[in-house]
Amino acid sequence: MAKTLPKTDVVIVGVGWAGGIIASELTKSGLNVVGLERGKERKTEDYYMVHDELRYSMRYEMMQDLSKETITFRSNENIRALPMRQYGSFLLGDGLGGSGVHWNGQTYRFLPYDFQMRSMTTERYGKNKIPEGMTIRDWGITYDELEPYYDKFEKMAGISGEENPLGGKRSNPYPTPPMKKTPSMQMFAEATKKLNLNPYMMPAANLSENYTNPDGVARAACQYCGYCERYGCEYGAKADPVVTVIPVANKTGKFQIRTHSNVRRILHKGGKATGVMYIDVTTGEEIIQPADIVVVTSYVFNNVRLLLMSELGKPYDPASGQGVIGANYAYQVIKGSAVGFFEEKQFNNFAGAGSLGISIDDYNGDNFDHSNLNFLHGGVIALSQTGARPIQNNPVPSGTAAWGAEFKKKSLHYANRTLSIGAQGSSMAFKHHFLDLDPTYKDAFGDPLMRITFDFEDQDRELAKFLAERCSEIMKEMGASHVDYLKELGPYEIMTYQSTHNTGGVIMGAEPGTSAINNFSQMWDADNVFVVGASSFPQNAGYNPTGTVGALAYRAAEGILKYREKGGLLV
């Protein structure tokens, strides 16, 4: 028999970036908020021994324990989905701060085109440009409408950067100046300018200088130690929820975080949520937390899974294309990159920061003419210097033996003589790419795992090839003695790390029927439920998602306060 606790104003499921931002905004306005976090508590002092590649990168210290819960995957509906038994393609976060702790901090804003992709594509190229089965949509919000929330997120996190010459209009400059420019970044800047492209410093959550944010939170500058992605920051220099928004919420005295609390169901009646049911994983006890408003802010997969398990919203049916929960799952095309080997020059590849880099958007969005191309969209191209840690970074020119004397010689030789230019290819939604509940495999509580049905399409193959060629041109211009780049994108596979930028499943839109939530992240089918995160992206952009997730979270917080006053659907 579940224990029922006293009712609270708002209950938040998952305390990462989205949950932390919303908790901070709502508690500042006087609401009582309970944050349920399935993982453990975290603090900066945890990272005293963080420069440990084996523990954090290879053994996934910060990540979800897959023995308790994973996802299943199949390339298409004719194949039996099987569990992702070990980590590979993407890394699922866990614990206070969620994936917001082990990120690199690359904090782009999406392009205006991203938000109106369907209408702008049709307008410029005609509706036949969008191939059969591709279900890209407008977001029901424009870049200009979201701009103030981007600004808010950037000020809170102290994003370091300079204006993107090809980006949307900004109301304010970045709160801190760009990060330092390394010799390889300088070379990229010169090469791209020579090619008539428009380089700009990568927007970074690593902090180029000491910074105090509007909430009064002071943080120290980045030391370029080279341990960001998959690691927590021992300086608190990298913005994460634990060092920014969560302390602000805590200070109000109105935020109660319960760690080790795994939410299994949203409880609802007559189109309204009444609270959530969760397990205290330390005791196994079932607990009901009643609330006026339920905010779902876990990672993409658990946002979708929780709604499906709770039978909230209409599940997506790929046969008919009807229903929304689980629809428009998208990913990213990350393999279209180039590696350059320099015989004459060595670099400090071991040093760096997660978002130390320089980017161009000339081949992103619709910033270039697609009339004669067999794909839509593109991706940001960047040279970044994140710290080439030695277990995972052993680049050798193609044709080199993978082990033995030759491999040793070449991998030592090129360790500091290699640069790479990467592209974050966007990922379009398709009718047959979706998320649903696996019929066979279960988590530690006996609940079904999330099932992913996804593969790369012609769109992705063309895009990857195109972006790899552009990366290779820049690398050649930079003077590499030898350049290797992707010639052909194979099928999607779950074993190789690509990107933790999974999106969709609870998408945002202008009207119910084709979307699950409105542009305040409020569910059309249950007006006191808000589902916030990259799960709301109708398709994925050619950038890291966190800046946009942060902006959507600030907007959702505003929506929740509005809803608290007036009730009803906000759009």
Place this chain on the structure above:
Amino acid sequence: MERNSSRDTTALEEPKDQASLEDSSSGPDSGQVHDSSRRKFLVNSGYVLGTLAVGGVISSLFGCAKDGEDNADSSAPADDNKEAAAPNYNRALMYFTQAQFRIVEAATERIFPEDESGPGAKKLGVAFFIDHQLAGDWGFNGRDYMNPPFFAGEKEQGYQGRLKRRELFDIGLRELDNYSQTTHGKGFAELEPDQQDAALKAFETEEVKLTTISAGSFFKMLRSATLEGVYSDPLYGGNLNMEGWRMRNYPGSQMSYLNIIEKDFTKIEPSSLQAHLASH
């Protein structure tokens, strides 16, 4: 932050010979670059003012502990306070049999052999590293999803076997030895280096067909475990005396690169987590 300057210069300037490799000399993090960057960082951020005082206390505590292997430094010049070098207690087996250990030592040495640039897997302690890893979580697939049912999947779906890594090693090593016996009438560890290479190649390319496991996957796991043993922090038993890092000019764990980040390639003497713990 107070540091023993004689130890600093030793670590910086002493060329590492064979003896120091075997005896795992201490490596307090050191070097001009490192020192000044840390000082600069303190000034820059004001972050560690509290920690500074605490750091002094902690570092003197650790300075007193003389039984850790990394405090024993037989290759360093005589030091007034020097005690007898302790043996490296990490050099014993937690999982492998002696026979298995010899095969792993021989095989990893072929994957990452000693050459003019420095030691190979054997001297770096990679076989000890793998042994220790198999004895823990990783060997038991403790954080992997190992629930049934098990089905042979598509290649794109990744590992779908029911065997744990320690079982895969048991089988893979036995098969490697069987293959060597069949082709040369000797165990793998007794083969000539080029014969060992050929056997490993036969596994890598799946020319060898095994019934229970994939020879290619086993080789892949052995190769990646070898690189982990070469390049992980010495605290795990491999990368002896940070020689793996030193060979490729990887500085290990450094607190800050603020003062070199804009500069051309700078060689920095590596530092380990042990030194980080001891210095704060």
